[in-house]
Amino acid sequence: MQNAIEVNNLAKMYGETQSLKHVSFEVKQGEIFGYLGPSGSGKTTTLKILTGQLIQTKGDVTVLGATDQKLRSASFLKEIGVMTDNSGLYERLTIQENLQLFATLYEVKQAKARISEVLTIVGLEQEHKKAIKSLSKGMRQRVILARTLLHKPTLLFLDEPTAALDPASKQHIHDGLRELNKQGTTIFLTTHDMQEAQDLCDRTAILHEGAIVELGNPKDICRKYADNVIEIELKDGTIKQLPLSADSAQEVYQVLSEGKVEAISSIEPSLGEVFIKLTGRKLA
Numbered sequence: 001m002q003n004a005i006e007v008n009n010l011a012k013m014y015g016e017t018q019s020l021k022h023v024s025f026e027v028k029q030g031e032i033f034g035y036l037g038p039s040g041s042g043k044t045t046t047l048k049i050l051t052g053q054l055i056q057t058k059g060d061v062t063v064l065g066a067t068d069q070k071l072r073s074a075s076f077l078k079e080i081g082v083m084t085d086n087s088g089l090y091e092r093l094t095i096q097e098n099l100q101l102f103a104t105l106y107e108v109k110q111a112k113a114r115i116s117e118v119l120t121i122v123g124l125e126q127e128h129k130k131a132i133k134s135l136s137k138g139m140r141q142r143v144i145l146a147r148t149l150l151h152k153p154t155l156l157f158l159d160e161p162t163a164a165l166d167p168a169s170k171q172h173i174h175d176g177l178r179e180l181n182k183q184g185t186t187i188f189l190t191t192h193d194m195q196e197a198q199d200l201c202d203r204t205a206i207l208h209e210g211a212i213v214e215l216g217n218p219k220d221i222c223r224k225y226a227d228n229v230i231e232i233e234l235k236d237g238t239i240k241q242l243p244l245s246a247d248s249a250q251e252v253y254q255v256l257s258e259g260k261v262e263a264i265s266s267i268e269p270s271l272g273e274v275f276i277k278l279t280g281r282k283l284a
């Protein structure tokens with residue numbers, strides 16, 4: 001199957017500032033791909049190049065088979081959905097009226113039914129009569145996501161979709177994204193929230209100062225940086241750390257057969273800890 005996104009040796013200069021350096025990765029059809037990095041690492045720059053809003057200095061980008069000028073064509077824009085923090089909602093109108101307006105603009109067929117579908121995906125079907133001005137930040141974000149979905153994009157770009165949202169609102173957005181993904185939508189999302197990446201993404205790229213420093217499944221990345229140590233918690237509260245090797249087998253067998261074990265776990269760093277290890281930088 002053709003990849004949804006292919007990026008080869010991508011570089012971007014803003015005057016003298018190099019914001020991307022030789023970035024290469026691909027996103028498979030049907031994946032949720034997380035593009036992680038701290039502020040200023042180049043996430044938005046990449047997203048803008050992939051969605052035809054910015055032209056790269058060097059390198060090749062193919063999105064849904066489109067390259068160069070085609071990334072700015074109407075037919076390409078119909079295939080993708082782009083969600084940024086730029087709201088553009090009409091404050092005095094209701095959720096339903098806002099979506100109706102955008103459905104007309106996008107020439108969405110059977111708009112009423114589609115609006116009902118997207119509201120169900122974001123969990124706002126009961127709230128459709130509420131005015132935008134009465135909504136919380138999290139609910140507004142869900143309306144923006146619903147608007148992004150109206151024209152049934154097969155590939156969705158999300159720029160920090162849950163930044164500054166409370167945990168319950170984050171959860172609603174995550175549930176909506178999982179549902180969309182289940183229906184076949186490929187999702188590319190930027191975030192500096194490592195927990196979000198760990199919970200949601202099939203694969204993630206970690207970006208640092210314009211370069212990818214790690215790429216893979218979040219669990220595999222964490223395992224790669226694990227210290228290969230297992231921790232045994234005994235019923236008397238003692239904690240033993242043993243190397244994950246054949247030499248530890250006898251000791252593990254002994255405590256297990258004596259019925260002393262409360263829990264055995266492997267010690268793996270979180271994605272956030274891996275990031276700090278790789279770059280020496282903390283995330284927000």
Ligand SMILES: Nc1ncnc2c1ncn2[C@@H]1O[C@H](COP(=O)(O)OP(=O)(O)OP(=O)(O)O)[C@@H](O)[C@H]1O
Pocket residue numbers: 014017018019037038039040041042043044045046192
């Ligand atoms: N229009 C611009 N002109 C000059 N420099 C820019 C411009 N846009 C971005 N940059 C620089 O390029 C680098 C990458 O910026 P970018 O916005 O892509 O990072 P980011 O990872 O999305 O950050 P954030 O999480 O804060 O949005 C930064 O050093 C930034 O200052």
